[in-house]
Amino acid sequence: MRDQGLENHSTVKKIMKEALITETHVAYSSFQEALNCVSMIFPSLACLWFILYHPSTLTRHSWILILGTFLHLPFSMTYHGLCAVGNDSEFWKRLDLSLIHVVSCIYAYALSNSPLYFAANVVVNIRHICTIWAKTGRHKAERSSNIMQAVALYLLPILFSGDVSNFSGAVLTFVLGGFLFQINFLGGYGHSLFHAIFIGFQYYLISATQKVGVGKGPNCF
Ligand SMILES: [Zn+2]
Numbered sequence: 124m125r126d127q128g129l130e131n132h133s134t135v136k137k138i139m140k141e142a143l144i145t146e147t148h149v150a151y152s153s154f155q156e157a158l159n160c161v162s163m164i165f166p167s168l169a170c171l172w173f174i175l176y177h178p179s180t181l182t183r184h185s186w187i188l189i190l191g192t193f194l195h196l197p198f199s200m201t202y203h204g205l206c207a208v209g210n211d212s213e214f215w216k217r218l219d220l221s222l223i224h225v226v227s228c229i230y231a232y233a234l235s236n237s238p239l240y241f242a243a244n245v246v247v248n249i250r251h252i253c254t255i256w257a258k259t260g261r262h263k264a265e266r267s268s269n270i271m272q273a274v275a276l277y278l279l280p281i282l283f284s285g286d287v288s289n290f291s292g293a294v295l296t297f298v299l300g301g302f303l304f305q306i307n308f309l310g311g312y313g314h315s316l317f318h319a320i321f322i323g324f325q326y327y328l329i330s331a332t333q334k335v336g337v338g339k340g341p342n343c344f
Contacts, residue, residue, distance in 0.1 A: 153207050155311045160203035162318035166192050169325035184233045184332040191229035192325060198222045220255050220266060224248035227273035230328065235280035236335045244276055271301075281331045289334075292327035296320055 151159065170189040173181055181189070202219040205212050231244035251269040274297060281290040304317035 151206065151311050151314065153209065155315065156203050156207035158312070158315040159318065160200050160207055162315040163196060163199045163203065165319045165322040166325040167196055169322045169329065172326075173329050180333055181329075182333055182335070184236060184335045185329050188230055188233035188328055188332050191226045191233065194229070195219075195222045195226045217255050220270075221252045223270055224251050224255075224273055227277050230277040231280070233332050234277055234328065234335060235283075237280070240280065244273075247276065248273055280335075284331075284334060286331055286334050289327045289331040293324055293331070296323040296327065300324065 170192050173185070174189070198215070198219050199222070202212065202215040205215055225248070228241060228244045228248050232238070232241035235241065251273065254269065255266065278290060278293055278297075281293065300317040300320040303313040303320065305313070307313040
């Protein structure tokens with residue numbers, strides 16, 4: 124009887140684990156993963172465009188945001204690159220997701236000019252990073268909603284500063300990218316398009332940092 128119970132318990136655990144894998148794993152071909160890897164360069168291209176053609180417009184806050192973007196790049200490219208060669212590494216996936224939250228804190232400071240707001244974002248994002256590394260694993264929906272929360276937190280200071288045009292541009296590009304990602308446009312190419320559209324998102328973020336400045340005080344508390 125006890126053996127039967129244990130057997131049932133392990134079967135339930137196995138089914139739950141499989142359901143979790145099914146929900147969190149989207150199958151891409153090697154070519155699509157290679158595209159996912161290469162397309163991660165697009166947000167950094169927006170940074171390079173400012174660095175090469177408009178360096179004098181970059182403020183200290185712009186540079187902080189740009190360095191944050193460059194920081195995420197090797198982690199994301201490594202994760203997608205490993206997937207392209209057939210190694211769907213859970214470790215690198217979690218590291219890539221964690222870096223999104225680390226970079227969100229950096230963006231929150233660059234866009235708010237507020238150490239207090241930065242600290243609040245660190246607390247929120249550390250909690251999200253802990254859920255990514257929790258042994259039980261997490262559902263894709265929870266990870267996505269945590270990322271959206273982090274993005275909303277670093278975008279809000281742009282609105283608080285009254286920079287409606289850059290805020291609207293950032294929100295629209297993010298929503299468009301998120302939509303393409305969710306519907307996985309053209310049989311799995313939505314992820315690459317999501318990365319590529321971030322060239323526009325990045326443009327609006329850097330433009331927003333140009334209005335955040337030393338002497339102007341924080342955008343929010
Ligand atoms: Zn990706």
